Amino acid sequence: MDSGLLKTWGMRLMFVFLALIILFFHLLPLNPAPSRWAGPDVLVAVIFAWSVRRPDYVPMLLVASVMLMADMMLQRPPGLWAVLVVCAAEWLKSRERRQRESTFVLEWLTFASTLVVITMLYRAVTMVLMPSPGVLALSLVQVLMTIAIYPVVVAVSYVLLSVRRAAPGDVDRFGKPI
Amino acid sequence: MAKNGTNSEAYTTPLRRLLLAVVILSLLGLFFVWRIDSPRVERFRAAVIDRVLPSFDWAMAPVTATVNLARDFRSYQRIYEQNQELRRELRQMSSWKEAALQLEQENAKLRDLNNVRLDPRLTYITGVVLADSGSPFRQSLLINVGSRDGIVDGWATMDGTGLVGRVSGVGANTSRVIMLTDATSRIPATIQPSGQRALIVGDNSPAPPIDFLENPDQVRPGDRIVTSGDGDVFPPGLLIGQVAQDPGGRLRTRPAADFERLEFLRVLRDHGARRVSNPSALVLPETPPTAGPTAEPDADAATAEREN
Numbered sequence: 285m286d287s288g289l290l291k292t293w294g295m296r297l298m299f300v301f302l303a304l305i306i307l308f309f310h311l312l313p314l315n316p317a318p319s320r321w322a323g324p325d326v327l328v329a330v331i332f333a334w335s336v337r338r339p340d341y342v343p344m345l346l347v348a349s350v351m352l353m354a355d356m357m358l359q360r361p362p363g364l365w366a367v368l369v370v371c372a373a374e375w376l377k378s379r380e381r382r383q384r385e386s387t388f389v390l391e392w393l394t395f396a397s398t399l400v401v402i403t404m405l406y407r408a409v410t411m412v413l414m415p416s417p418g419v420l421a422l423s424l425v426q427v428l429m430t431i432a433i434y435p436v437v438v439a440v441s442y443v444l445l446s447v448r449r450a451a452p453g454d455v456d457r458f459g460k461p462i
Numbered sequence: 463m464a465k466n467g468t469n470s471e472a473y474t475t476p477l478r479r480l481l482l483a484v485v486i487l488s489l490l491g492l493f494f495v496w497r498i499d500s501p502r503v504e505r506f507r508a509a510v511i512d513r514v515l516p517s518f519d520w521a522m523a524p525v526t527a528t529v530n531l532a533r534d535f536r537s538y539q540r541i542y543e544q545n546q547e548l549r550r551e552l553r554q555m556s557s558w559k560e561a562a563l564q565l566e567q568e569n570a571k572l573r574d575l576n577n578v579r580l581d582p583r584l585t586y587i588t589g590v591v592l593a594d595s596g597s598p599f600r601q602s603l604l605i606n607v608g609s610r611d612g613i614v615d616g617w618a619t620m621d622g623t624g625l626v627g628r629v630s631g632v633g634a635n636t637s638r639v640i641m642l643t644d645a646t647s648r649i650p651a652t653i654q655p656s657g658q659r660a661l662i663v664g665d666n667s668p669a670p671p672i673d674f675l676e677n678p679d680q681v682r683p684g685d686r687i688v689t690s691g692d693g694d695v696f697p698p699g700l701l702i703g704q705v706a707q708d709p710g711g712r713l714r715t716r717p718a719a720d721f722e723r724l725e726f727l728r729v730l731r732d733h734g735a736r737r738v739s740n741p742s743a744l745v746l747p748e749t750p751p752t753a754g755p756t757a758e759p760d761a762d763a764a765t766a767e768r769e770n
Binding site for chain 1: 492643667721
């Protein structure tokens with residue numbers, strides 16, 4: 285087995301492991317009382333950050349199953365947030381080639397607008413179809429926190445896990461430029 | 463090289479698009495199935511969590527304990543003030559205890575006169591809190607007792623003092639408790655001493671408002687709120703909390719249960735509770751009134767007939 289393939293699969297495993305850790309910390313029963321603020325959705329930040337940098341580390345089926353698992357565990361309507369995140373991640377992947385030369389600020393803005401759009405879609409669907417869509421202020425806080433945490437997620441992925449954009453000369457294992 | 467790349471992309475891209483479409487459609491399908499037949503999917507969710515979460519438990523308990531320890535450690539900084547506070551409270555409590563003892567004796571005498579037997583069916587099962595809902599939009603807890611221990615959907619749960627919520631979703635080893643602060647929680651209650659009936663409406667805030675009150679003038683902040691037993695939702699007389707008034711003048715509930723620290727929950731066995739098995743059973747009668755002996759006792763058929 286060649287090292288490129290091994291690395292890709294290792295990073296995919298790493299992604300699943302990260303997702304499990306994030307879910308674990310979401311589920312810790314530290315303070316069951318309702319709070320006025322909401323934590324960031326780190327899992328979405330990780331998926332988007334990796335989709336922009338290395339789409340091959342977060343294949344679509346993996347993203348779909350991880351997000352479905354998160355929907356199940358976190359008491360969200362199953363499938364809805366997952367489908368929005370999968371679509372957004374695929375859209376970001378399709379832009380990845382064009383974004384390669386752009387600055388981080390531009391990428392951050394793209395992330396923020398994508399997140400706002402899918403959150404608005406989510407709110408719209410839940411408002412139409414569910415009896416209690418949840419507090420709007422909490423959604424807003426969550427979006428803002430996620431946007432704020434994005435640079436941290438990118439930095440940690442870059443430094444600790446070395447998830448960075450493919451350099452111009454890089455080729456994949458078939459000799460095709462990534 | 464570049465030509466080769468575009469060539470292979472020409473083969474893979476339609477396949478990937480097809481796969482993407484299949485995934486999107488199946489996820490959306492799952493969502494709509496959930497919306498249409500929520501209990502079935504929720505049972506599936508309970509089964510998934512029942513399988514996955516106990517395997518997290520070995521790590522969850524120590525991490526939770528460590529974080530709580532660190533929090534407690536911070537509270538040592540104001541230990542002197544706390545001590546004074548506790549002494550003051552203790553003085554108040556001892557006078558209350560005196561009053562309670564006298565009342566207990568009087569109560570026992572009166573019961574003896576009336577020949578009252580207390581309801582022996584209200585026993586409880588204690589469970590440990592495994593996890594919370596994991597999302598700020600849902601107020602629920604997962605406890606480590608399930609259908610294996612005889613837990614049934616709809617039973618009331620309390621901490622030592624007050625009502626916490628209602629069991630909703632039972633797996634083999636775990637069950638979910640929807641807390642009374644959740645936005646979907648509605649609990650019929652009686653406010654003592656005036657005896658007013660009301661509904662405690664969860665709204666994702668620490669102090670759920672009191673709604674559908676007959677006569678708000680008879681209710682004052684500090685009154686006790688207990689469950690009324692209406693609609694067979696809960697056994698009557700469980701302590702919920704006290705009435706409080708927010709700055710806007712709205713009456714709210716200050717729950718007696720300590721939602722900041724819930725480690726153990728009591729699930730009250732309640733064999734009189736109404737079981738909700740199909741989606742519309744709460745709203746519609748179990749058997750449609752016009753149905754003959756051969757007709758299916760189907761609630762959807764009942765609505766269809768009613769509309770015709």
